[in-house]
Amino acid sequence: MNFDTGHIAWMLVASALVLFMTPGLAFFYGGLVRAKNVVSTIMYSFMSMAVVSIVWILWGYSLAFGDSLIDIGGSSLLGDFKFFALSNIGAGGEGIPDLLFVVFQMMFAIITPALITGAFAERFKFSTYLVFLVFWITLVYAPICHWVWQSDGWLFKRGALDFAGGTVVHLNAGMAAVAAAWLVGKRRGETEGLSAHNVPFVVLGAAILWFGWFGFNAGSGLSANFQAVNAFLVTNTAAAAAMLTWTIVGYLQTKKFSAVGAATGAVAGLVAITPASGFVDASGALAIGVTVALVCYFSAKFMENSKLDDALVVFGVHGVGGLWGALMTGVFALESVGGTKGLIEGNGAIMIEQIIAVLATGAYSLIATLIILKILDVIPGLGLQVAEQTESAGLDVSEHGERGYVQDVAD
Numbered sequence: 001m002n003f004d005t006g007h008i009a010w011m012l013v014a015s016a017l018v019l020f021m022t023p024g025l026a027f028f029y030g031g032l033v034r035a036k037n038v039v040s041t042i043m044y045s046f047m048s049m050a051v052v053s054i055v056w057i058l059w060g061y062s063l064a065f066g067d068s069l070i071d072i073g074g075s076s077l078l079g080d081f082k083f084f085a086l087s088n089i090g091a092g093g094e095g096i097p098d099l100l101f102v103v104f105q106m107m108f109a110i111i112t113p114a115l116i117t118g119a120f121a122e123r124f125k126f127s128t129y130l131v132f133l134v135f136w137i138t139l140v141y142a143p144i145c146h147w148v149w150q151s152d153g154w155l156f157k158r159g160a161l162d163f164a165g166g167t168v169v170h171l172n173a174g175m176a177a178v179a180a181a182w183l184v185g186k187r188r189g190e191t192e193g194l195s196a197h198n199v200p201f202v203v204l205g206a207a208i209l210w211f212g213w214f215g216f217n218a219g220s221g222l223s224a225n226f227q228a229v230n231a232f233l234v235t236n237t238a239a240a241a242a243m244l245t246w247t248i249v250g251y252l253q254t255k256k257f258s259a260v261g262a263a264t265g266a267v268a269g270l271v272a273i274t275p276a277s278g279f280v281d282a283s284g285a286l287a288i289g290v291t292v293a294l295v296c297y298f299s300a301k302f303m304e305n306s307k308l309d310d311a312l313v314v315f316g317v318h319g320v321g322g323l324w325g326a327l328m329t330g331v332f333a334l335e336s337v338g339g340t341k342g343l344i345e346g347n348g349a350i351m352i353e354q355i356i357a358v359l360a361t362g363a364y365s366l367i368a369t370l371i372i373l374k375i376l377d378v379i380p381g382l383g384l385q386v387a388e389q390t391e392s393a394g395l396d397v398s399e400h401g402e403r404g405y406v407q408d409v410a411d
Helices: 005-032 035-065 098-119 126-149 154-158 166-184 199-218 226-254 259-273 282-304 314-332 349-378 388-393 395-400
Strands: 068-072 075-079
Touching: 005 035, 005 098, 005 199, 005 259, 035 075, 035 098, 035 126, 035 395, 075 126, 075 154, 098 126, 098 166, 098 314, 126 154, 126 166, 126 349, 126 395, 154 349, 166 259, 166 314, 166 349, 199 226, 199 259, 226 259, 226 282, 259 282, 259 314, 282 314, 314 349, 388 395
Parallel strands: none
Antiparallel strands: 068 075
């Protein structure tokens, strides 16, 4: 064993930063919903930390990073159960211990299904959600993670670039959100013109996400080195560019400088730079930040006006942002940063691989999530949407027996 204590120290910090993102997401989503559903919305994210942690240790990590269970032409589709309950995990030979890699990847698995919850906020059964977490991590997240990040995964072997989760995390969650919003159905009652009930929560959540994202991206190289420094820089750059762009576009549309808009723009920039953070420089990050703000701003507006009740516009920000980031990674990747040339350096072939990765990830996530939710919907005692009376009263009291605020807060 030849561990590097500097790498270990950095990866412990990065792992904690990524876990901290999930409470940040809880505040971000919690502030966006009505006051009567703030506890319910926060609990979706908070409980993911418990359920997914256990699933990951028992079999999730093994399915994602185990030896090939299903292999086609030398390319793997799913890991086996070699590491069930973390059995057969060695100490590791160099860099960081294998257990630290398990921990770091666990934090990604925790936040990904929590992202989906924004699509069905204010109306999804909490008991069904707990079951959904188990099946979704097992049947959707783990296979896609294996495709993209395992050395013999079929997308990895094709050369698709995803440094920190543009496809594995964000596009995956975004397409699952479409499936969830479609099958769960619309919120009942009047939902037109609803606004965030707690804007400070939204801004606080976005700030925590921004802070934690440095571990998300800069930690994904698993080392304290130049690539980590560059990933840190481009993460901040893209977020800043997207936040500023979104705020300006919003002002041109409404003549108001929206705090929720600024927070959403920052998140869109963070999403888009995620797959590119290990491959692009600051100029590429600026281009990605500006363009994703424009793409996601109008995608969000389209989703708000569509018949699909994606309550917190998960697809418009995470789905579209992850897709755009994956494609722009192929455009702006630099050999001097990540060892791979992108389109601007004359490597047009990489765009084919990015498109294949986007299509495969999106299609699989959509179809598999639809199947999982459809099955859960017909199982006696489960179902997806709460009763109309429960929804009208608010999920905080009906599902959790608690209120977010002692005094009444206007919906």
